[in-house]
Amino acid sequence: MRIKELTTSHFHQNDAGAFLTIDRHPVLLPPTLARLIKAHIASPQASLMLKPRASSGPDYLFPGRHAGRPLSASHIIKRLRNHDLPTRAARNTAMITAITELPPIVVSDLFGVSAATAFQRAKFAQQNWTDCLALQG
Structure with a gap:
C-alpha cells in the first residue's frame, strides 16, 4: 500500500x-x-x-x-x-519515524524505496540519529 x-x-x-x-x-x-x-x-x-x-x-x-x-x-x-x-525533508522525517514503528519491509513498500534502503535506515535509527541525518545531507 x-x-x-x-x-x-x-x-x-x-x-x-x-x-x-x-x-x-x-x-x-x-x-x-x-x-x-x-x-x-x-x-x-x-x-x-x-x-x-x-x-x-x-x-x-x-x-x-x-x-x-x-x-x-x-x-x-x-x-x-x-x-x-518541504517535501523531501518531510518524507525523510516520516520515513525515519515510520521505521521506528513499522517493519522495514513495510516502510520499503510504503515509501517506494528499496528494502536495502529501509533496512539501512532502520539500522541507523536504532543506533544513532546522527548517522541518519548524515544520510539526508
Whole structure:
C-alpha cells in the first residue's frame, strides 16, 4: 500500500488516541494531525472531474480528480509545496519515524524505496540519529 492509497477506514480513534493503520500496524497520530484528518473526513472536498464517486469504491483519504482514484503523488507534493511544506525533508522525517514503528519491509513498500534502503535506515535509527541525518545531507 502507498500513502496516497490510504482510505478513511484506515483512520480510527479510541481512548488511547487516534491511529492510521498501515499494513495491519496502527500508528499513533499526534493530536493536531488527528484533528485535521478527522475534520477532513467529516467534510470531504468533492472535486471529481467526470462523475461522482461510485458508492462501492473506497473513500480515499486523498481522493483524486477522477472517480475511484487516489490523488497522484505529484499532486500531493504540489499541494504540500503550495503550503511551504518541504517535501523531501518531510518524507525523510516520516520515513525515519515510520521505521521506528513499522517493519522495514513495510516502510520499503510504503515509501517506494528499496528494502536495502529501509533496512539501512532502520539500522541507523536504532543506533544513532546522527548517522541518519548524515544520510539526508
